[in-house]
Amino acid sequence: MDVSLYFNLPAWLRVTLQGVAVIVVLFPLAAACSMAERKISAWIQGRPGPNRTIPPFLAWIPVVAPLLQKLGLFQLAADGGKFVFKEDPIPGHVNKVYFVLAPILAMIPALTTIAVVPFGAYLDSAGRTVPLVLANVDVGILAVFAVASLSVYSVILAGWASNSKYPFLGGVRASAQLISYELSMTLSVLPVFLWVNAPGGPGTLSLFDAVQSQSQPGFWGGMWYGVLMPVSAFIFLVALFAETNRQPFDMPESEADLVGGFHTEYGAFKWSLFFVAEYCHMIVGSGVFVLLFLGGWNPLPWVSLETLAGWLHLAGSPVLTGVLATLLFLGKVVAFIFFFMWVRWTLPRFRYDQVMKLGWQKLLPLSIANLIVYAIVIALIERA
Amino acid sequence: MPVIPVERKPLTLAERTYLPQIVHGLKTTFRHLVAPNVTLEYPEQRPEIPGGYRGVPTLVRDPNGREKCVSCQLCEFVCPPKAIRITPGEIAPDSPQAHVERAPQAFDIDMLRCIYCGLCQEVCPEEAIWLQTQYSMTGYTREEMVNHKDRLYELGGTLPDAHHKWDKKKAAENAAAHGGHH
Numbered sequence: 001m002d003v004s005l006y007f008n009l010p011a012w013l014r015v016t017l018q019g020v021a022v023i024v025v026l027f028p029l030a031a032a033c034s035m036a037e038r039k040i041s042a043w044i045q046g047r048p049g050p051n052r053t054i055p056p057f058l059a060w061i062p063v064v065a066p067l068l069q070k071l072g073l074f075q076l077a078a079d080g081g082k083f084v085f086k087e088d089p090i091p092g093h094v095n096k097v098y099f100v101l102a103p104i105l106a107m108i109p110a111l112t113t114i115a116v117v118p119f120g121a122y123l124d125s126a127g128r129t130v131p132l133v134l135a136n137v138d139v140g141i142l143a144v145f146a147v148a149s150l151s152v153y154s155v156i157l158a159g160w161a162s163n164s165k166y167p168f169l170g171g172v173r174a175s176a177q178l179i180s181y182e183l184s185m186t187l188s189v190l191p192v193f194l195w196v197n198a199p200g201g202p203g204t205l206s207l208f209d210a211v212q213s214q215s216q217p218g219f220w221g222g223m224w225y226g227v228l229m230p231v232s233a234f235i236f237l238v239a240l241f242a243e244t245n246r247q248p249f250d251m252p253e254s255e256a257d258l259v260g261g262f263h264t265e266y267g268a269f270k271w272s273l274f275f276v277a278e279y280c281h282m283i284v285g286s287g288v289f290v291l292l293f294l295g296g297w298n299p300l301p302w303v304s305l306e307t308l309a310g311w312l313h314l315a316g317s318p319v320l321t322g323v324l325a326t327l328l329f330l331g332k333v334v335a336f337i338f339f340f341m342w343v344r345w346t347l348p349r350f351r352y353d354q355v356m357k358l359g360w361q362k363l364l365p366l367s368i369a370n371l372i373v374y375a376i377v378i379a380l381i382e383r384a
Numbered sequence: 385m386p387v388i389p390v391e392r393k394p395l396t397l398a399e400r401t402y403l404p405q406i407v408h409g410l411k412t413t414f415r416h417l418v419a420p421n422v423t424l425e426y427p428e429q430r431p432e433i434p435g436g437y438r439g440v441p442t443l444v445r446d447p448n449g450r451e452k453c454v455s456c457q458l459c460e461f462v463c464p465p466k467a468i469r470i471t472p473g474e475i476a477p478d479s480p481q482a483h484v485e486r487a488p489q490a491f492d493i494d495m496l497r498c499i500y501c502g503l504c505q506e507v508c509p510e511e512a513i514w515l516q517t518q519y520s521m522t523g524y525t526r527e528e529m530v531n532h533k534d535r536l537y538e539l540g541g542t543l544p545d546a547h548h549k550w551d552k553k554k555a556a557e558n559a560a561a562h563g564g565h566h
Contacts, residue, residue: 044413046422346413347406 018134019115026114030279035076037341044345050075080272088268091162098161103266103273106154109147110280116143117287118208120326121297122318123309129215131208132322140206141193144288145186148243151281152178155245155262158274162265170253170261173352177242177249180359185239187367188232191374192225192292199382207288211296215304222302226293231370233293235363240289242359244281247344249355286336287329294332297325433517438502440518441493442540443533444511446550449542450481452512455488459504459513467497468504483550491533495521510549514540 006014035050042049050072058065058074068074090096117140118133137143152175159171196213197203214224226233242249253261263274290296298304305325314320350358398404424431433439446452455472473489475481504513518539523529531539 040417043417043421046416046419048421048423048425051425342410342413342417343406346409 015134022114022119022134023111026111026280026283027276030110030276030283031076031080033279033282033337034079034275035072036337037344039072040338040341041345044342053078083269083272086268088270091265093163094265095161095163098157099265100270102154102158102161103270103277105157106151106274106277107280109150109154110277110284113144113147113284114280114287116140116207117284118211118291118296119287120322120329121208121211121305122322122325123306123314124318129212129305130318132326133208136206136208138204138206140204140208141189141210141288141292142205144207144284145182148281148284149178149182151277154274154277158266159262162262164265166258167262167264170258170264173258174245174262177245177355177359180356181239181242181249181363184235184359184363184367185243187364187371188235188239189292190371191229191232191378194375194378195225195228207291207296211291211298214295215298215306219302222304224293224295224298224301226295227301229293229370229374231366232374233289235367235370236289236293238363240285241340241343242355244285244340245278246282246340248347248350250349282337282340283333286333286340290329290332290336294336297329299328433519437517437519438500438515440495440521440531440539441498441500441504441513441515441536442518443491443536444514444540444543445537446545447542447548448551450483451487451537452510453488453491454484454510454512455486456509458507458509462503462507464501464503465497465499467494467499468492469494483554488533491536493531493536495529495531496526511543511545511547514543516540 009017039049048070051070053072053075054065054069055074090099115134116137118131118136120132121129122132124130155174155178156171159167159169159174162168192210193205196210210225214222216222220228241247245253250261253263258264263271266274295301299308305321305328309321309324312324314324443451443453455470457470457472460468460470469490469492470488471490472486475484475487481487500515502515505515516539521529
């Protein structure tokens with residue numbers, strides 16, 4: 001396949017095209033997650049879920065149209081169209097500038113974090129693994145944390161600008177919760193990077209290097225960090241649920257006690273932006289978890305992408321290995337998003353004081369102890 | 385008031401981490417995820433109506449295809465919400481209905497008033513009015529929601545008759561005419 005035409009384009013145009021391509025995939029994926037959520041909740045509750053909507057001009061197609069109808073895909077399109085075209089009133093008592101700004105601010109970090117998250121890799125003609133990522137920066141995980149934690153501002157801003165009780169309470173809860181769990185989350189990934197950064201090598205916080213260090217030969221080299229550091233993975237997972245405001249930690253929304261939480265006063269397109277931003281966070285968060293603890297695009301522990309490409313005789317083809325790696329990675333992310341939804345429709349919400357207690361009194365000491373233990377163990381191994 | 389102190393066992397470490405319970409819960413929801421649906425897709429799939437169901441009141445014919453109602457108006461008088469309105473009519477001597485004295489000229493049940501109590505069925509000496517399995521009534525106007533006589537017979541159809549009251553009476557009369565006991 002001739003890709004030289006593409007590489008002859010000016011750099012700014014290439015970067016723009018890549019960025020647009022990623023967003024064009026991420027945004028509908030986040031929207032599709034909302035339908036997946038409805039279907040999975042329905043199946044868990046013994047219902048078929050949305051399965052009626054079909055545009056009449058497509059109904060004649062034999063097998064495909066009824067299948068998509070059963071899966072609710074047309075319902076998704078109809079909902080999306082509704083959100084775009086319905087009237088979007090701004091309540092009279094809100095602070096208009098911040099009220100409009102909040103959903104925009106929710107989308108920006110949600111779509112920005114994907115820039116530093118590698119979503120695949122390909123083997124170039126020399127056999128080296130090259131990441132498929134918009135910006136392969138050395139500060140990878142740090143950039144994800146820095147930008148992702150900005151999303152709390154949109155929630156606070158929405159709660160504050162709405163100028164009414166329940167959104168305000170939702171915003172306050174969100175800020176307290178996100179700050180509490182940010183600490184544990186950051187501390188839980190430190191052992192991973194302590195292990196990745198072997199002494200003598202160049203220091204890195206890149207997510208790509210974290211994956212590469214899980215695809216080395218040998219028993220320890222090929223092991224995923226989820227097996228090697230289960231406590232880290234567990235703390236990261238719990239904190240991820242809290243950071244993405246998912247059940248059992250959806251304090252900011254708490255529709256049972258706070259009406260709708262921070263987005264009570266929102267409707268139509270602005271509300272749907274919050275919604276899509278939440279799913280974008282879930283996708284990116286799942287992606288980071290998969291990269292750090294589940295071996296990224298490596299199909300199985302001890303079976304790296306290179307090995308699989310060798311088995312399938314794809315080693316010489318960058319495009320095919322790239323597609324394979326991206327599919328593997330996306331498959332893991334989708335499975336992880338399913339896990340998110342599965343948990344949501346299983347667990348009830350924690351009480352607010354339980355959330356605080358769990359964050360500060362349980363997870364934080366646990367993550368500190370975990371860090372100390374792994375630091376000592378890694379120091380002993382490196383010294384030996 | 386007697387107080388029974390209940391001893392509360394302290395939670396074990398495993399219970400305090402919530403994790404075994406969460407795993408158990410995930411197993412339960414996964415079982416439901418793969419289990420078949422418990423709902424019906426209503427307009428296409430209809431529920432099975434159990435026997436003795438009190439649906440829309442209807443008028444039924446006897447196995448000979450004759451109308452059973454003799455227009456005694458007991459149901460009209462017993463009806464608590466006054467949903468039934470009967471106009472009694474005479475029967476011509478050569479009519480197939482001539483075994484009874486009267487038949488309803490008009491029989492209206494206002495389904496906007498009916499409370500589906502079943503008293504009309506209970507009180508009917510001829511077993512002519514039955515609450516059957518029809519449960520869905522819709523209409524755009526008040527007039528549409530009034531079931532007239534022809535509609536009531538259309539909904540009711542024919543039910544098997546356990547007694548054949550009028551046939552027995554006729555047989556007895558015939559027997560008497562031919563020198564029987566009566």
